[in-house]
Amino acid sequence: MEHESQAETAQTAEGPVRGIRRPDGSLAFLGIPYAAPPTGRRRFLPPQPVTPWTEPLDATQYGATPQRREEPNAIIPEPSIPGTATLNLNVFTPSLTGSRPVLVWIHGGGYSSGSSASPWYDGRAFVRDGVVVVAISYRLGFDGFGVIDGAPDNRGVRDWIAALEWVQRSVAGFGGDPSRVTIAGQSAGGGAVLTLIGMPGAQHLFRAGFSISGALGDLPRELARRRSERLASMVGCQPTLQGFRGVKERELTRRQYEASLLGRTGLAATTATLADGLPWGPVIDGDLIARGTVESYAAGVGADKPLLLGATDDEFTMVFDSAPRFLRWVPVPLALLIVEKTHALRRRWRRANRGRRGAGAALGRFVTDRVFRSLVVRVAETRRDARTWTYRFAWASPTNGWSYHCLDVPFWFDCLDDPHVARIAGGAPPQRLADEMHAAAVAFVKNTDPGWPAWRTEPGMTRVFGDQPALSRSAYDDALPLV
Template structure:
């Protein structure tokens, strides 16, 4: 395989050509490019912080760290976990790296996994097939479970949603360097990823980041703030800490991951209670109606979001990019 090197405003990256450059069907993969600083230490439970520029050429030939840890054993889709701190990264697959004039349509894929698992490093999300049809493809990572969506006093809400926004902003800033057109971005996802698409579709503040959307079997709606707070308080009790930023930062990621499922359990002897709870309240962890980033339930957010979209275009968006 041949190296593919392109220079972004934040620094140069080295990817890999699959096939010979210029041959029909060949494409390049740039893996694990950070769109934000690692969410660890003082940055844990904070807004995503834009990545600092780097010197030299950054290797982008292997998948970056994933927010998913270990073998979850709960999915038929191969979604490997990758160790490391720099979990906020994107993978870009393109047939025209470095061609800023190519203006190819772009597909940005958000993985599923119930907002608690899933990995952008899955071979199922490799964009090679889309590249053959002239579509630049991006898969992105985001914080999962309590780290991404738990309610914490002193911390911004919906950190996983803010990660999606930061990744989409990165696409707007850099996708031309990969041969993509930032005005022709389609966001897509399945299950929780489809729920993420619907959340973004109903956010007026996100409308400038994409022109079309595709949600496949999307997850159920947003979580009410009181319920999210109740689950966070329960998690703090299980961990033996105060339900504050300092309290949760004092607990290791591994321990919170081990406890977060118990914190969201429905207290009932009814074997159907977990399913009933999901149908009524949504998934245990996920986007929260916080009155800020998500001011209301998803259905109530669609009208102002679509009104904004219609004002900024000559007609409703379409998933057709060619």
């Protein structure tokens, strides 16, 4: 990160931190620990308090990331940084004085990868527009979400909560208002937002939520337990706290994503999340997460929390661009058998998606509808009496012709000038669209209203970004058969 040599010091509840003043005049404090390193006797335990300090802690470099290996085809630049103090966060602020709204960003990555150290998440445009941005890390994969005899479930969720508790304690020292916190995230991070809104014990930690292409975990505990036991067998240990502590982190990281863990290979592995859920993620443990997220909404949890959510048109259609060549000759009705066995459901979905041409496009949209777009409608309908706004991202990238997963993130963050953006959005992505989307996000963070009618006042009303007309009551009708 480019910065000037001038140092700035802010005060947290645990001690002072020394950050940097950026060329635009804003301030950045990087790698601030919100919990102790989850190593040694703290490994696989809930996040533990940090030891307070008195001398200013250096916060001029990004801290260690739970992600140990970068995904080779990651769409968002999310670097891996070595080290043990992985439970940290980054704060970006216009000034240390004042009382501004706060955006807490939870990164995506299928609950198994991703990094808070992405240059896209430094929040420059939000800071420019008067918002304090906090980007948090959390334990990933088996480390954060595996079921271990003798250890608490949902350690990654507990990390989210610990980071949000840090925000409540300390963000005022960075010019933020702890009573005006919006939690936001994309993909797994968007799922984290939905999960937290459905948790009774987390309600005091934020006032609103913004879920971008949210992918829910909601894994049955028995399923997560079986996968954890299978992983123990693969690495040669007992599925207990003592057993897993005896295995090196590198070995668990290497084996926890293998296809054999899910019992599926080939094309079936690509669509496994439809039947089996994500490999790792928040578990319905009957304790911290007592029931499914949408079920929790139906019971009224989080009804007082404004929520903005939506998805792209073709989240994962590009995956099928590289599917076996024979697939392009397979009739669409036959191809859909790969992802859905119920004939009536396939027929209803095909009727609502008559314009889908080619098996790859149909499979991609079906997966998108099942995992992402139908969830938008289910959440909005379940929260009908709550303040809920929906959007749809419809701009297609010239690089592959799809409006795909992660493509909208640099538009929300208004960082189209980042050099990584051209790879996914081409050389001339529309700045006007970024202006519109970022302005809506800022309005929601500041005023809990993005600027168009809420779902409860105009049922079905959705803001469509990148298509005309901009407002539509039928933006998600083609996903309704899967709701």
